[in-house]
Amino acid sequence: MEEIVVSAPGKIILHGEHAVVYGKIALAAALNLRSYLKIKQKNDGQVTVNLPNIGINKTWKLSDLQQKISLPLCDPLKPFTVTDDQLSQLKQLGGINPDSNSTTDLAVIAFLYLYMCITACEGELCSVEVTVSSNLPVSAGLGSSAGYSVCLAASLLQIGGLIPPSNSLGKWSEQHLKLINDWAFQGEKIIHGNPSGIDNSISTYGGAIKFQGGKITPVEKMPKLRILLVNTKVPRSTKILVAGVRDKYNKYREVMEPILNSTECITVQCESVLSDIANNPTPESYNTLQDLIDINQHLLQAMGVSHPALEKIIRLTSQYNLHSKLTGAGGGGCSFTLIPPGTAEETIVAIKIELEKLGYDCWETSVGATGVCNEKRDAQLPTYLS
Amino acid sequence: MEEIVVSAPGKIILHGEHAVVYGKIALAAALNLRSYLKIKQKNDGQVTVNLPNIGINKTWKLSDLQQKISLPLCDPLKPFTVTDDQLSQLKQLGGINPDSNSTTDLAVIAFLYLYMCITACEGELCSVEVTVSSNLPVSAGLGSSAGYSVCLAASLLQIGGLIPPSNSLGKWSEQHLKLINDWAFQGEKIIHGNPSGIDNSISTYGGAIKFQGGKITPVEKMPKLRILLVNTKVPRSTKILVAGVRDKYNKYREVMEPILNSTECITVQCESVLSDIANNPTPESYNTLQDLIDINQHLLQAMGVSHPALEKIIRLTSQYNLHSKLTGAGGGGCSFTLIPPGTAEETIVAIKIELEKLGYDCWETSVGATGVCNEKRDAQLPTYLS
Structure with missing residues (x-):
């Protein structure tokens, strides 16, 4: 059975925090405290997500999921924002209070959404076990949730056969990175509501980026x-x-x-x-x-x-x-x-x-x-x- | 014999230090730590300056001073910058090393210059004893030397009969204040070489002033x-x-x-x-x-x-x-x-x-x-x- 491990960095703002709110340029860089995700294909008809950092371990029967929601939720090559209806359905599936806005609960929903959008092939879900953990402290402004979303997107897109494994340098093509980033942004939207997109971009592309008025530009030459x-x-x-x-x-x-x-x-x-x-x-x-x-x-x-x-x-x-x-x-x-x-x-x-x-x-x-x-x-x- | 006590405040910069060097406005205010000067007329043919804060106590015979320098040094109503020749002569009279730039030595010279310019009436000096002391620390950027120069000018101008005593509110007319300030500036020049004029202006006028590009403007309404x-x-x-x-x-x-x-x-x-x-x-x-x-x-x-x-x-x-x-x-x-x-x-x-x-x-x-x-x-x- 296939087993993949992916990792993605956190981020820090080098300069421009607060000023960015007033339309000034900010500079953010990838932080080498990484989130790690291991995804293992199984054949027990179940899906498991295991987030030891935040005390989550959930397993669902694929048949239960497939019964209660019509799949796929969207085209896996065209990342799409979760609808309010889907969000309600996913909360119900996840066994989560419909009013919950806790990051822990929303991290489970983000997993379910990305998993069901990306890996459902002709309505059939695949059995996997996902474990994510991070060297980043959570809720410290270091992009730990973006690292999580990026790892989810990169691993699920590989399991779904939508992107190849990264090359010998650990890289993907621009087009594949864009697909990872766009899906990660959808995960971030579920967790944060209205994220800037900085965190998932940094975590996907690494290096450093400039951000101004909603526009993200990579920094050409970023030393370590x-x-x-x-x-x-x-x-x-x-x-x-x-x-x-x-x-x-x-x-x-x-x-x-x-x-x-x-x-x-x-x-x-x-x-x-x-x-x-x-x-x-x-x-x-x-x-x-x-x-x-x-x-x-x-x-x-x-x-x-x-x-x-x-x-x-x-x-x-x-x-x-x-x-x-x-x-x-x-x-x-x-x-x-x-x-x-x-x-x-x-x-x-x-x-x-x-x-x-x-x-x-x-x-x-x-x-x-x-x-x-x-x-x-x-x-x-x-x-x-x- | 007449005895007069005058006092003058120090100064602090409220805002604009350093920026003022780049042509920006600075705001300075009179600091109610004051310098006090007592001047006593005598008839013993001597002049004494006593500066206990800096360990100075000097006495000269008027006849010695009058012999060695032609008086008056300038018109007492037209404050004039000491010439290099006069400075040399005064240093010699004061018993001070010609190369000295110590503030203590220069304070003595400033006294001699103001005293000989302001009080010499038809070449005759009057016998006085001057004692100055201050609540201000010296060399702390609080304008202690300006307080000294202002007190010297205000007291000597009264002894010389060039300005009246201050009125019942302790004030002088604009014209008299200007004369005090201009003479004090000459004292400051001897002590500091190239002063901005802020310190003596604040010490003379009190309240607060704005200073920009060499121009000094009083602040109209300054609360305590x-x-x-x-x-x-x-x-x-x-x-x-x-x-x-x-x-x-x-x-x-x-x-x-x-x-x-x-x-x-x-x-x-x-x-x-x-x-x-x-x-x-x-x-x-x-x-x-x-x-x-x-x-x-x-x-x-x-x-x-x-x-x-x-x-x-x-x-x-x-x-x-x-x-x-x-x-x-x-x-x-x-x-x-x-x-x-x-x-x-x-x-x-x-x-x-x-x-x-x-x-x-x-x-x-x-x-x-x-x-x-x-x-x-x-x-x-x-x-x-x-």
Whole structure:
């Protein structure tokens, strides 16, 4: 029986969070903390989805599913947004409260929708067991749900015979990537309602993207950058933070508008320096990246979206001459610290020890990571998948 | 024999430090930490200057001074910049190394120049004893030398009979204030070489002024604001800080230009809110002042002119819901914290205790203070003057 393992990266915003709400460019990069999905074909007439990170393990009989819903839900080559009727039916099939908006419940619905749209061949579902787990913390603004949706799309499209396995470099053609991305976006819509499409694009294509006014453009030359990602675990509401900036903007428009303009110039300059580094990495270019990180962090503080926990990380890393900024909505959540080439390993170890003492989670990882790909059988996977 | 006591305030920059270097508006206000000068006419044929704050006590025989320099040095109604020749002669008279540029030495020269220009009547000097002391820390960017020069000008012009005593409100006419200010500027030139004229203008006129591209404009309506002034005592070089911002500006012009524009908008909005408060103080207006303080502080951090000691003060006061920013060049030096009406006295006491524990000097004072004035005989003066 066929068994496929796929993985997809998370994302961080390098620059432009909040400013993007006002039509400015934002720059996001693939984060090499990956979601992994193993799909196994079976012949027991059942379908199982197993999401150990969020405590989900559900099995349905294929006959039950086929009885209660007319298949296929749509053309698997033409990704389509779930209708309200289908959503109700899927919730019922999934044994989920019709009013539920919990991410956990919606993740199950997203699975069912993609599974039933993509793998139903002439109305016949195939028996599979899907296990997904992730190195990404959930609900931390790092795109864990997009990684999940992208892995679902890439694996189900292979099972359905709609795309081939990725090539020896782990890649697919543009056309196949687009199909993965479009289906992943449908999954994201079920989970998030009105997603920007940034997270699934980054997770599909990897590298980095620019985003402005709803338009997503890949960054041509994105080097891999080592970072220390830190999760303060301070809970925050993106909605409240965005509203807070809006209040400041409405009250102090002439003061805030240039701050947003400056933020956009930081984003633009960062993209240009990233291209320089991709061509020819120099210490000067890394210094520039660090200057831009510092300035943007202060502008985000001026917007009122920082948090004492974030500033603690920034002070701590600056004592080791490393530069950090918040990433995402702020007000808690995550920060990243650039680790330029030549940084002593002892420094990173020392910082991690201090940050963990403060109760924060740290990951030494990279941005500019590879997008969705098939993992080799002998690849090192999270233990629960092996 | 006549005895006069005059006092003059220091200054702080409310908003616009550093941005002013790029032609943006800055807003400075009179700080009610004052310099006091007592001048006593004598008949012992000597002149004495006594500056206990900086360890100066010098006495000259009038006959020695008159022998060695031709008097008057200039028309006392037409303030004139000291010539290089006069400066050399004065240094010799003052017993000061011709190459000295120490502020202490130059303060003595400024005294001699103003004294010999203003009080020499038909070549005859009058016998006086001058004592100056200040509540302001020296070399902290708070205009202590301007307070000194303004006090010298106002007292010597009275002794010379060129202006009357200040009226019952402690005021002089516009014309007399201009003469004081112009002479004080000459004193400042001797001490500082190339001063902006902000410090002596603020110290003369009190209230607040706007300053842009060399032009000084009084702020029409300036309320008195309570503040906590804190001196970190971290030594810093204004020159190096200004050069650091210039480097950033040259390297990241498109990023920095909007930051400077935003700073200017803060200054403009602050002036407008100060006028609102002068007319009708509301809690909302004080909230706005605090928002502007916060935003500007972050922009100054983005310019790279903050310091961990300053940020410590800002964090500490924010824990008590009070808002602070650096004032002046930054990189150490001073901060101010706005104390809005209704702030509990216990809060201020608690903050002062914590700040003093950190080794900082604190003064609970006000800005928007009265300019130079004659003090009444029964006014409470620093002990060394009474």
